[in-house]
Amino acid sequence: MNKVPKPTLSRRDFLAAAGSAAVFSIVPRSVIGAGQTPPSGKVNLAFVGVGSQGMRVMFGFLKHADVQAVAVCDAIKQANDFPQWGTNEFRNSVRDLLGVKTGWEWLSPEAPISLTRTLKVTSGVCGYEPARQIVDAYYAAKTPSGQYKGCKAFQDFRQMLDKQADIDAVVIGTPDHLHATVSIAAMKKGKHVFCQKPMAHNIYEARKMAEVAAQTRVATQVAVGVAASEDTRRLCEWVSSGAAGPIRRVINWSNRPVWPQGIDRPSESMPVPEGMDWNLWLGPAAQRPYHRIYQPFVWRGWHDFGCGALGDMGCYSFDTIYRALKLGVPDSIEASSSELCDESYPKASLVHFNFPAEGGRSIELSWYDGGLLPRTPRELAGGATLDKEGLIFAGSSASILCDFTGGKPRLLSAEKKDFAEPPKTLPRSIGHEREWIEACKGNKEVQPAANFEFSAKVTTALCLGNIAVRTGKRLSWDDAAMKITNSAEAQKLVRREYRSGWEL
Numbered sequence: 001m002n003k004v005p006k007p008t009l010s011r012r013d014f015l016a017a018a019g020s021a022a023v024f025s026i027v028p029r030s031v032i033g034a035g036q037t038p039p040s041g042k043v044n045l046a047f048v049g050v051g052s053q054g055m056r057v058m059f060g061f062l063k064h065a066d067v068q069a070v071a072v073c074d075a076i077k078q079a080n081d082f083p084q085w086g087t088n089e090f091r092n093s094v095r096d097l098l099g100v101k102t103g104w105e106w107l108s109p110e111a112p113i114s115l116t117r118t119l120k121v122t123s124g125v126c127g128y129e130p131a132r133q134i135v136d137a138y139y140a141a142k143t144p145s146g147q148y149k150g151c152k153a154f155q156d157f158r159q160m161l162d163k164q165a166d167i168d169a170v171v172i173g174t175p176d177h178l179h180a181t182v183s184i185a186a187m188k189k190g191k192h193v194f195c196q197k198p199m200a201h202n203i204y205e206a207r208k209m210a211e212v213a214a215q216t217r218v219a220t221q222v223a224v225g226v227a228a229s230e231d232t233r234r235l236c237e238w239v240s241s242g243a244a245g246p247i248r249r250v251i252n253w254s255n256r257p258v259w260p261q262g263i264d265r266p267s268e269s270m271p272v273p274e275g276m277d278w279n280l281w282l283g284p285a286a287q288r289p290y291h292r293i294y295q296p297f298v299w300r301g302w303h304d305f306g307c308g309a310l311g312d313m314g315c316y317s318f319d320t321i322y323r324a325l326k327l328g329v330p331d332s333i334e335a336s337s338s339e340l341c342d343e344s345y346p347k348a349s350l351v352h353f354n355f356p357a358e359g360g361r362s363i364e365l366s367w368y369d370g371g372l373l374p375r376t377p378r379e380l381a382g383g384a385t386l387d388k389e390g391l392i393f394a395g396s397s398a399s400i401l402c403d404f405t406g407g408k409p410r411l412l413s414a415e416k417k418d419f420a421e422p423p424k425t426l427p428r429s430i431g432h433e434r435e436w437i438e439a440c441k442g443n444k445e446v447q448p449a450a451n452f453e454f455s456a457k458v459t460t461a462l463c464l465g466n467i468a469v470r471t472g473k474r475l476s477w478d479d480a481a482m483k484i485t486n487s488a489e490a491q492k493l494v495r496r497e498y499r500s501g502w503e504l
Contacts, residue, residue, distance in 0.1 A: 043192075043440045044168045046071035048157045048182050050131035051296050052082040052124060053196065054173025055090065057223065058131060059097050061171060062138055064437060069135045071164050073154040077275030078127035080109050082296050090124040094134055098141055115298065119258045126296075127275070128153045155277055157182050161189050169219075169440050172196055175295070177305045178283045180205035183220075183452075184504055187212045192219040192440040194433075197315035198307050199452065199459045204495035206452075206459040207482060208504050213452040219439035220452040221432070224319045226405040227450040228429035232320050235406035239324045241422035243411055244395030246361060247325060252317050253368035254404065255388040256309035261301040261370075262339060262347040266291050284502035301344045307466060308345030309369040313404075314462045317391060319450065320406040322458055324393070325363060329457055331356050333464045334474035338370065348372050351465040367465060377401065379412035467493045 043066060047058045050072050061067050084090060091108040095101060107130065111123040132153040140148035154160035161167070169192035172182050180200045183193045193213075199222045200206040213220045226232050239247060269289030272278045278290045285304040300306035321327065330353040337349035348370025355363045368374055376386055377399060389404040398413035411419050429435060430446060438446040460479070467490050468475050476486045484490045498504070 041441060042066050042068050043437055044068050044070045044166050045171055046073065046160060046164065046167045047131065047171045047173065048073045049172055049174035050074045050128060051126045051173065052084070055126050055131060057171060057173055057196070059093055060433060062097060062135070064433065066441070067437060069151055070166055071152045071154060071160055072128050072131040072135060073157050073160045074128040074131070075155060075277045075280040076127040077155065078125060078129045079273060079275065080123055080125045081113065082124045082126040083113050083115060083121045084108065084124040085121065087122065098137060115259055128155060156280055158185065161185055167191055169194065175299045175305050176307050176311070177201045177285050180209050180504060181283055181502060183209050184212050187216045187218050190216060190218065194221045194223065194436050196223045198311045198462060199455045201307060202494060202496055203460050203463045203482065205504065206456040206463070210452045210456040219436055219448060221436035221448040222450040222452070222455040224315050224450045224455070225432040226316050227319055228432035228435060230428065231405060231407035232323055233426045233428060235320060235402060235409055236324045237422045237425055238400060238409055239393060243398065243419060243422065244393060244400050245397035247363060247393050247395045248361065249394040250321055250363065250365045251374045251392040251394065252321070252365065253373055253390060254309060254313045255371065256313045256369055257301060259298045259301050261308065261345045262341055263344050264341055265343045266293055284496065284498045286497070286499060303343055303345065307462065310349065310351060310367060310465050311462050314367065315458065316405050318458050318461060321365065327355050327363065329460050329479045330354055330464060330477060332474065332476050333468040335465065335468035335472070337469050340470070340472070346469065349469045351468060353461060353465065377412050
């Protein structure tokens, strides 16, 4: 059993240190964990979406002693074309999980996959049937008989939620366009939810998810591990200590996408692979013929299914930025990009956000992706250049340069030579997954940092950035009305059209 350490500060102390808009404790204590609390102290988990990333997340949760996997679900029964990030990744991960040195070779057929012209990986096997076998093998290894057949497998998450009564919580690893659909269905059944990033596919969905979470009083968490990291807390302490003076601008850049973007829909179709329910995979998205170009993994570049480079990677860096600067939502957004396509995000984009003045100052945030880089700060000596990904917090007296999610901060200043590390004033996390598990168990002293209420604000900004890219217009945003006030064209992208039967 994992022991839960006590926070270094009390909640009262933390609120005093962080100000009234606490950035690591958002939902009131009375709300967290008020859904189904497992009486045994063990949380029965169902995993919806067990492709390559969903399987990786499942491996992590299985290692918690107070978690029991009772169900797995995916629109795909089994397929051998999921990308691995390392040689024999899935085989080795399962061997490590089970503590064995042989077997499971079939999980890593190692066929070459070219995700882009420059990114080549190898294939692995995923789907609900491999996931079920892995779960059963994991628990079988812990029984005297060496036998276990307790994990149920489903293709339709709706049937799973109706038939599997012992589920306490759901871990969602589907493509982006299904996050809200599955999350809301689970929360309305009283299930706690851990959802992959980005939280939602559009602004309407993010707001709806936060509303349902508040109504059902379940524990929620978005899979943005930096919310629990030491790097984020350290950076917040640097910023709040005034190391760079009041922050006026943030510059953020990413080397994504590493999947195809800037492409058009194929004119031809392909036969749906055996064991795949294409209708379920599409979910709320408009009907279209199956084609291999949409999945797996490469769905991120398509408007109907993913959120592009900004929506995918901005979840990490914007979470850190929001906590460091206690941001709300932007009031104006504009963007430029490489050539636009009707159905996929561009190959590269530059997005500027303006956040309203708080305490007499507004903050500008600039995002670069697709290989675009900001100008190298003059203070970088010796001809040094910027890394492929990073963050700069530009203040009135200095700048803070750090990695993409706030790690390895460096103070860039021609004047400040005597900077000292500020003291640790923020409570440290017990771990991203542990926060949520403890909340599921009803522990009122532990609160998920990336809960749906907080993450809905971050998601709104990311989605607004994507809308600005897609329309090429400077947008004005009224958050209270959930409306883009100066473009009817852009307003249509705040909420998608849902297929009949898939409305939220």
